[in-house]
Amino acid sequence: MASACIGLGEGTHDAAIPSLLEALAPVPDPRHPRGCRYSVATILTFAVCAMVSGARSLYAIAQWGRDQGSAEIRGALGITRATTPSVATLFRVFRDLDRDAFEGVLAEWARAQGAGSPGAVVLDGKHLRGIHGEQIPGVHLVAACAHRDGQVLGQKGGR
Secondary structure, X not given: OHHHHHOOOOOOOOOOOXXXXXXXXXXXXXXXXXXXXXXXXXXXXXXXXXXXXXXXOHHHHHHHHHHXXXXXXXXXXXXXOOOOOOHHHHHHHHHHOOHHHHHHHHHHHHHHHHHOOOOOEEEEEEEEOOEOOOOEOOEEEEEEEEOOOOOEEEEEEEO
16 A cells, blocks of 8 residues: 555656655654664655554554555655654654655655646545455555546555
């Protein structure tokens, strides 16, 4: 599902629209560079996708990351390691983050997705459970809709 979040606009508008990961690259990293395992863009993309999926706390965001076992999903989020950011890492980044820069970049990315003119954008993320244990795994779904006219701006699904 993370790949759905970061590539929401793929194929729906101009091909030059950056992924969320690319769009968040200019946000300044408030941490000391020594020992950083994840870029700030990776952590912010990771957190945005987790929150779209329903995570509402740093613990829930970290747990969402641990639940993403696919190397493909971690790769789409910019995570090159076998592990995802911890609660402590998330706390340090969000504590010292330049919120204005983050909000500005995120708003610009949303406008590039076509979210500027339709008013509010509603993001909906779901995880549908599989059946018969692990035989048929669940699927992750995410959709972005323009609140004013109900237009679906983009939707993706994945395992």
